[in-house]
Structure formats: structure tokens, C-alpha cells
Ligand SMILES: *[C@@H]1O[C@H](CO)[C@@H](O)[C@H](O)[C@H]1NC(C)=O
Ligand SMILES: *[C@@H]1O[C@H](CO)[C@@H](O)[C@H](O)[C@H]1NC(C)=O
Ligand SMILES: *[C@@H]1O[C@H](CO)[C@@H](O)[C@H](O)[C@H]1NC(C)=O
Ligand SMILES: *[C@@H]1O[C@H](CO)[C@@H](O)[C@H](O)[C@H]1NC(C)=O
Ligand SMILES: *[C@@H]1O[C@H](CO)[C@@H](O)[C@H](O)[C@H]1NC(C)=O
């Protein structure tokens with residue numbers, strides 16, 4: 001008798017812990033599971049010495065006085081950006097017309113639910129005010145775009161001791177860069193209403209669109225600049241959804257937004273076609289044997305079945321069981337691989353802890369966040385679980401017919417590996433897809449490196465597909481120069497060089 005009671009107790013306990021850890025699981029695309037260097041407490045104490053971080057700046061309050069709003073949003077961060085006092089008198093403003101500045105704050109994008117999105121905008125460092133604007137969206141759902149700012153594409157890096165230094169390679173050299181914490185609940189973006197969280201891509205696109213229309217009111221000088229939406233991972237949903245929303249609003253002759261292109265890195269766009277590749281990718285990279293490949297195939301078929309049946313929650317749960325360690329199937333059979341890069345079994349450090357840095361009172365004050373805090377808020381994921389298995393591929397043909405579209409992948413990504421993107425592209429219902437498939441991939445080398453191959457490029461009309469060699473999911477971190485060359489040529493409509501053969505013939 002006693003033994004049976006004990007067994008029941010044990011089973012109940014296991015059941016409980018199981019469901020607890022399940023509730024804490026996050027999306028496979030959540031990039032904040034990444035690791036950073038540990039930092040000495042003193043460095044954080046210095047940044048927190050002034051504990052009151054001041055006012056939260058909402059630019060929505062300044063739509064009727066944009067000049068004041070712009071001035072208040074200027075971030076006095078120092079080199080390479082101009083000192084904000086230069087904005088105060090018109091004379092010095094015109095004499096320093098090519099000085100880049102940086103601006104940040106919040107836009108209230110939905111008054112009913114008090115939804116406030118944080119943005120940080122950096123003018124191009126080369127002083128070209130007419131430069132294209134690139135917005136970079138992080139994935140997740142729920143990962144802060146400040147990750148890309150400090151780890152991948154932005155003007156600064158954070159050292160182990162929480163010191164900020166200029167990045168050696170940044171997309172900000174020639175382009176205006178904007179980082180938005182999206183969706184609401186991510187990073188510094190917040191809502192005071194439980195009903196404010198986004199449940200689908202249309203709500204997300206609406207919020208972002210409302211941010212952009214207000215942005216152009218506060219900074220009207222940028223409304224004619226070319227706009228590019230870029231991002232990675234789960235931003236494979238946000239970018240097409242927002243681009244299509246802008247397209248629709250432009251057709252309705254509402255505020256015209258000068259969208260010119262989109263660039264999606266290692267993006268989840270169409271889960272039903274993309275999940276079909278996991279078993280093969282696992283087997284052909286040596287991470288699975290044939291039996292394990294079969295088990296993965298079984299998972300895939302169940303996920304696809306549930307997507308077809310529109311059992312979104314079940315599809316997402318199976319997706320999570322297949323690949324979202326721990327304890328998922330992929331992790332169980334492969335050990336502790338980093339599914340962002342199959343060459344690694346543990347994640348690298350992505351540098352100094354940018355979250356500790358930006359969440360300090362000194363930096364919150366500097367960037368007008370005030371007494372709000374940086375959030376790793378799982379509500380964002382919980383509200384989007386049913387969105388994860390859904391597709392946005394229906395938007396892509398219209399985008400290709402009206403804008404430039406780039407899909408790129410790091411060669412060694414697993415979670416959204418090259419073959420996932422390749423397969424997805426082939427199902428785009430666009431008239432040019434057959435000629436695109438028949439177009440030869442070219443070998444791409446960047447000018448600064450004529451020995452190593454940077455990757456492979458296929459282009460037909462407005463569609464470009466690129467594989468970046470020796471990179472994983474966090475491609476611009478792994479290969480900063482290659483990714484900078486990639487985005488610069490895409491934006492500037494320049495051909496991708498194939499490298500000259502002269503060096504090899506002279507040897
Ligand atoms: C605010 O959010 C609600 C719920 O998503 C939506 O119905 C409404 O249209 C939004 N308002 C604006 C201005 O976007
Ligand atoms: C942080 O580390 C860098 C590089 O080691 C060093 O130059 C700098 O002085 C350090 N800053 C502080 C505040 O300790
Ligand atoms: C920039 O490059 C130098 C020289 O390679 C290196 O020592 C330094 O750590 C790099 N800085 C950053 C922020 O990556
Ligand atoms: C992975 O392994 C853990 C621990 O053995 C187990 O609880 C879990 O059910 C496994 N997950 C899958 C999807 O097989
Ligand atoms: C930011 O700081 C606040 C206050 O110290 C803290 O409660 C919160 O957990 C921090 N956020 C993160 C993501 O560490």
C-alpha cells in the first residue's frame with residue numbers, strides 16, 4: 001500500500017515539474033537564450049550610481065511641436081555622433097549639416113491599450129542625410145533589436161566590463177539604422193494593459209506602421225529617404241507582414257511610406273514548408289542517424305498535419321517538442337548543440353552583456369527610457385504561440401513585384417538553415433519563380449578577401465538569395481564583413497563580385 005501511494009506521489013511530482021518547465025519554454029527562434037561575458041559588479045555599480053533615470057520620453061506628445069520633440073530625443077552619446085547642443089542654433093546646424101546625430105524614445109502606437117514602442121535611430125556616419133534608412137528587427141518572438149545593435153549591425157559593441165566602444169564593422173557607416181523593440185513587451189517597449197500584447201502579425205504590423213507615420217512627423221526630413229525593412233529569424237514574419245501593410249496603405253493613398261526593399265536573414269516565413277527540411281538537414285550533416293531521421297520525419301508530418309487542420313497550438317507544441325531545447329527531441333539526440341550553428345556544441349559568448357548595460361540607470365536616462373526597465377517578458381511569446389506555425393508567404397509575391405527582396409542564410413544555421421529557405425522560396429506563388437530557380441548561383445567573393453569564398457548569390461529580377469559561408473543563424477556576428485558587403489550591394493544595386501582568378505594563376 002505504502003509503495004503504491006509513493007509511486008503516485010512521484011508521478012504527480014514529475015507531471016508537475018514537466019508542465020512547469022513546459023510553460024517556461026520559449027520559441028525556438030528566441031535569441032535571448034544567448035550568452036554574454038560575465039561582468040564585474042563594479043562596472044554595473046558605476047552605471048547605476050545615479051538611480052533615478054529621469055523621464056520617459058514619448059514623442060507622440062510632440063507631434064504638434066516636432067522640432068522640440070526631435071531636440072529632446074537627441075542622444076548625447078559622443079563620437080562618432082554630434083553633440084546635441086549643435087541642434088540648438090540654426091547657424092551651427094547648417095554649418096554642421098553633415099554631422100550625424102542619434103535619436104531615441106517611445107511612440108505611443110495604440111492609445112486604447114497604452115502600447116509604447118521604443119526606437120533608437122542612428123544617422124549614417126558618413127554624414128549623408130539622404131542615405132537609405134534600414135530598420136533591423138530581431139526575432140524571438142520577444143527578442144530585443146538592441147541585440148543586433150550591440151552584437152551584429154549597429155555602431156557600438158559592449159566590452160566584458162560594460163564599456164561601450166565603436167564597432168569595427170557596422171551597417172551604420174553608410175546607412176541610417178533604426179532599431180525597434182518589437183512586438184510590445186519586448187526590451188523597453190511596454191504596455192500597461194494585459195490586452196495590449198500582440199496576438200498576430202497584423203496587429204504587430206499595425207503598431208509598427210503607427211510608429212513609422214509618427215516617426216516621419218517628428219523627423220520629416222527623412223520621409224523621402226529609401227526605406228528598407230531588415231531582420232532575422234522570427235522577423236521573417238514581421239518584415240513581410242509590415243511591408244505588405246505599408247504596400248496596402250500606400251495603395252489607399254494614406255501617408256506614403258517610401259519602402260524600397262526588404263532583407264530577411266535566416267527567417268521563418270512559411271513553417272509548413274520549412275519544417276520539411278529538418279530530418280534531412282540533421283541526417284546529411286551527420287547529427288542524426290537513419291532511425292533518428294525517421295523520428296524527425298514523423299514529427300514533421302504531425303506538425304504539417306496540424307497546420308493543415310489549423311490546430312495552431314498543437315502545431316506549435318510539436319514544433320517545440322521537435323526543436324526547442326531542452327528537453328526537445330533534437331537536443332536529446334544530438335547532445336547540446338547550438339542550433340544556431342551546427343559547428344558548435346555550445347553557444348559562444350556574444351560579448352559584453354548589453355542587457356545589463358542598457359538596463360542601468362545611466363543608460364536608461366541617456367536614451368530617454370526613464371524609469372522603465374528592460375524586459376525579457378514571456379507574455380510576448382505566450383500571446384504569439386498560435387502565430388508561430390502560421391505563414392506569411394502569401395505576402396511575398398506582391399513584395400517581389402513592388403520592392404527588392406533578399407533572403408539570406410548563414411551556411412551553418414540549423415533552426416532556419418539554407419535548405420529551409422531554399423525550399424520555401426520555391427513555393428512562392430510568383431510568376432518569376434521558375435526563371436529564378438533556373439538562374440545559376442554565382443560564387444561571391446568580397447573585395448577585401450580574394451582567397452576565401454564569401455558565399456553564393458542567385459538573382460532574378462527583384463528577388464535575391466544569398467548564402468553566407470562560415471556563418472550561423474547570427475550571421476552578421478559570425479561574418480561582419482561579408483554581411484556588410486551583402487547588404488551594401490543589395491541596397492546600392494551593385495553586382496556581387498566573383499573574385500578575379502589572377503592571384504591563383506600567378507602562383
Ligand atoms: C489598438 O488595438 C486594438 C486591438 O488590437 C485594435 O482593434 C485597434 O485598431 C488598435 N488601434 C490602432 C489605432 O491601431
Ligand atoms: C574596460 O576594458 C577596456 C579594455 O580592456 C579598458 O580599456 C577600459 O579601461 C575598461 N573600462 C573600465 C571602466 O574598467
Ligand atoms: C576592432 O579591431 C581590433 C583590431 O583587430 C580589435 O583589437 C578590437 O577588439 C576590435 N573591436 C571590436 C569592438 O570588435
Ligand atoms: C527529451 O529527454 C527528456 C529527458 O529524458 C524527456 O523527458 C523528454 O520527453 C525528451 N523529449 C522528447 C521530445 O523526446
Ligand atoms: C532591469 O532592471 C530591473 C530593476 O533592477 C530588474 O527588475 C529587471 O529584471 C532588469 N531586466 C533584465 C532583463 O535583467
Ligand SMILES: *[C@@H]1O[C@H](CO)[C@@H](O)[C@H](O)[C@H]1NC(C)=O
Nearest residue numbers: 260400401402403404461462
Ligand atoms: C521590381 O521592383 C520595382 C520597384 O523597385 C518595380 O517597379 C518593378 O516593377 C519590379 N519588377 C518586376 C519585374 O517585378
